[in-house]
Amino acid sequence: MNPVPVSLPFADRSEAGRRLAERVRPFAVEDPLVLALPRGGVPVGAELARRLDADFDVLVVRKIGLPGRPELGVGAISEDGHVLYDDRALARMRVPRQALAGTVDAERVELERRRRVYRGERPAPRIAGRDCVVVDDGVATGGTARAALRMVRQAGPSQLVLAVPVASREAIAMLREEADAVVVLGVPENFRAVGEWYRDFDQLSDGHVTAIMSELGRDHTHPGTARGVRIRAGDVYLDGDLTMPAALRGAVVLAFGEARGDPRWRAIASMLQRAGYATLMLDLLIGDERSSVGGGAATDVLGERLSSAVTWLRRATDAASEPVGVLGSGAAAPAALVTAAHRPGDVSAVVVHGGRIDLAEPALPEVRAPVLVLLESRDSFVRELGEWARGRLGGPTDLKVMSGAEQLLQGAQEWRQVAVETLDWFDRHLPGRSR
Numbered sequence: 486m487n488p489v490p491v492s493l494p495f496a497d498r499s500e501a502g503r504r505l506a507e508r509v510r511p512f513a514v515e516d517p518l519v520l521a522l523p524r525g526g527v528p529v530g531a532e533l534a535r536r537l538d539a540d541f542d543v544l545v546v547r548k549i550g551l552p553g554r555p556e557l558g559v560g561a562i563s564e565d566g567h568v569l570y571d572d573r574a575l576a577r578m579r580v581p582r583q584a585l586a587g588t589v590d591a592e593r594v595e596l597e598r599r600r601r602v603y604r605g606e607r608p609a610p611r612i613a614g615r616d617c618v619v620v621d622d623g624v625a626t627g628g629t630a631r632a633a634l635r636m637v638r639q640a641g642p643s644q645l646v647l648a649v650p651v652a653s654r655e656a657i658a659m660l661r662e663e664a665d666a667v668v669v670l671g672v673p674e675n676f677r678a679v680g681e682w683y684r685d686f687d688q689l690s691d692g693h694v695t696a697i698m699s700e701l702g703r704d705h706t707h708p709g710t711a712r713g714v715r716i717r718a719g720d721v722y723l724d725g726d727l728t729m730p731a732a733l734r735g736a737v738v739l740a741f742g743e744a745r746g747d748p749r750w751r752a753i754a755s756m757l758q759r760a761g762y763a764t765l766m767l768d769l770l771i772g773d774e775r776s777s778v779g780g781g782a783a784t785d786v787l788g789e790r791l792s793s794a795v796t797w798l799r800r801a802t803d804a805a806s807e808p809v810g811v812l813g814s815g816a817a818a819p820a821a822l823v824t825a826a827h828r829p830g831d832v833s834a835v836v837v838h839g840g841r842i843d844l845a846e847p848a849l850p851e852v853r854a855p856v857l858v859l860l861e862s863r864d865s866f867v868r869e870l871g872e873w874a875r876g877r878l879g880g881p882t883d884l885k886v887m888s889g890a891e892q893l894l895q896g897a898q899e900w901r902q903v904a905v906e907t908l909d910w911f912d913r914h915l916p917g918r919s920r
Contacts, residue, residue, distance in 0.1 A: 750766070
């Protein structure tokens, strides 16, 4: 990601973290984990974790300085014990690796000391399959960040992101090869040292780090416990999964044709849960309808089923007095609009993804809730139908086009954008619950 114009210097590391958070949000979707490089990266990462509702931990990496010039990094040691040398710098200065043996041994001892102080006997966080964001307060040479990124990569994250407030142009060029994405707020032409770009750049102690860790260094991998539910809708029963977060701020029904079990949609539901929304995931198609040509059930029938689910959610859970949003995908997209038209007092905001929303034509003028339409750009016919249907909606609307959305469930990166756009829409339009 290219840097955008940003006002420098930052007031302090916490302000830098707050300004960094919104740029990082699109990359922190699938069970996100913020990993801060101590000490300076910890207050930056803490702000990121708070604002992204993400898990937080430290990643202990030590710079190897040139003997006699410790500020000049020529390598790094990662928490897993691997040593990464900057062989080009060593060759340029005609310094053999063997000359660093004493420094490496001393840094190993310091690394282990910090690991015990910061984490104690607590095990390292799970990285595999998660969106991992490595954070520091800035990057000068990039050696320490590169060692950290390589360490995390070996553990198999779903996505690996480097997020820093400020960095040198040379370091960012090198680090782009190590991460799936790099988020940096400022890359000044006259970069000399990280501390020059902060008004308050006080040195941090181990006490500062442990205090932040005691507050945020805990695992929120499961923001709520999911339970299977069965909802009666007319003469059929719908199977769903209900998750209630500890601190409730609203509820969202995620309705599909038959995609409820897909891990991508479950990741989107998890993002909503971390933001404080109860989620009810359910498939509207039942039995042989799933394999029938044309979806197997009329839009008005699916709308009635979804309406029954909204009623059930209000009556059977703590969400009775909370605003409710509806996300409909595929065959459930037009059904979401039918439900919003029939239940204006219950449905406060709608997101529709894919599907033939024009099939809800008779109900469109009665939809008063704000509607976000997510379309796939490559199919001009589907886009024309979406624009046509949107023009007939009776309330405020917006339309977002994202390339590859039709391949959302085959693993394309665009599903992350769907998650971010969905959360933003509900945050803005569920009454009284803006972030």
